Amino acid sequence: MSDSSNAALADAPSDVAAVISRLYVYPVKSCAGVQVEQAILLDTGLEFDRAWMVVDGQGSFLTQRELPRMALIKPQLKHFEMILRAPGMLALHIALDQVEAPARVTLWKDEVAAYDMGPLAAQWFTDFLGVPARLVRFDPEHKRISSLHWTDGIEALNQFNDGYPVLVISEASLLQFNAKLAAQGFAAVGMERFRPNIVLGDASQGLELMPHDEDRLDLLQIATEQGPVRLKPVKPCPRCPIPNIDPATALSSPEVGDLLQGYRQDARVGGAVTFGMNAIVLQGIDHLLRVGQSVGASYHFD
Template sequence: MNEKASPTAVGRVVALHVHPVKSLGGIAVADGRLELCGLEDDRRWMVTDPDGGFLTQRQVARMALVTVARGAGGGLVLALAGHGAQAVVRPPADGARRTVRVWADSVPAVDAGDAAAAWLTGALGRPCRLVYLHDVAARPADPAFAPPGATVGFADGFAVLVASRESLAALNRDLPSPVPMDRFRPNLVLEGAAPWAEDRWRLLAVGEALLRLVKPCSRCVVTTIDQQTAERPDPREPLATLARTRRAWGGVMFGQNAVVARPGRVAVGDAVRVLEEGPSNLVPA
């Protein structure tokens, strides 16, 4: 890997977020390990319909209200006001296998059992199952953007999502009402660079890890959902403003998708250094 002789310091990590279950509540952590498939424990679990199709806040906004805590032995504790809490044991690798779907990908997963399914069905108001991904190499990242060998868990497309506080502040200046960072559900939140500087970054050193930024992240209706209430205070925003200010090939963009070029531990407070840069990757639509 061709690292610059004099890497450029561009800021520091100010927040790390793990979302153990795709589209349920996240966990702020002080540190964690970046593996090839992403930040440890991030999006290794997923809620599906009975046929194995993935469910997100796009279909069930109420998913935002289900909190997730790490449990014993790699398990979880799910909770929702009015529904109590449910401990979930991580299923064994040789447990009941199901093929589940994430967009166009079919992925082998292990079912987390009837108790977890029954609790989620009651909490979300529709039949569903919970599955866990043991085989982290089973789902390659999009080869149109990611290098060979890059993998992803149950995240939409790539292992890591990087966002900038300065870019959020710039977006909020254009919005009728500001939105918090949790609307975008990033893994790493950085501070210290100019707004939208991340469009030009290609390779970052963060803690022990290296991250390769591969494409801007196209945003969907989830960004209109208040993550604390599951309501949509303005169903147009922030998408309408992003459509004016950040429209590009593939949609409207906020944050950068990344793959892990070198695994390692990262922590809040770590310096962020740019090892490679290029022209803006915000390609006009």
């Protein structure tokens, strides 16, 4: 990153001064995430995020909504392979640079081009999940675009994400949520429940983040060694029952969803319960995001 780019970003007026406190990548959609210290930012989000997906015998995507045991499948990213582990199973090794036969799969209402990862992976997922299942990888030549309504016409690309490249949540939002859980006599939950990519924490010297500040921010500007990164929050993230699922046990904790229902109904998405903001990439493709990098942002006012 040039000195002039650093200076321009540092001098830009901000209502919020934060840092990246955590980064998460979810290599296989709806399986466990991987907390990382750094990640390359692509136009589809963080590198390897939702690059793979599990589908049923008809090619339709599978998630923790129907199969909570998927939470127990833990990926590990190595230099040349992804290693998948699950209770009672031998490790499954997936080469990062190999695929098998072309496939067509369904994700929500989208028909998506993909590559089947072969019979060994299919048998592994079938044995652990107890239903016919296959592992597929996103075809990078396929163009899957976020809703233009929410992106104001900007073509934001995705792999197997639900609909947007990056999910942003603040530490302050989780702290408030856990305080509310504690007030009702329940144990705190981890950030893993909410499956963010970028978590924002307070800078050592800066304006303190308030709970759900991410809902109100315009552009997130991140200082990286290669130059500034600009992310635009575009849509509150509606929540399904997945945050109820304890990632350590795959058991449901309905108090999580019940509490969200009590204070997080969002008129912007028709009253759905939301937690976190979906964001798109405006600038900084191929830049390296790291934990500890400075984030500046201003509030968005309609």
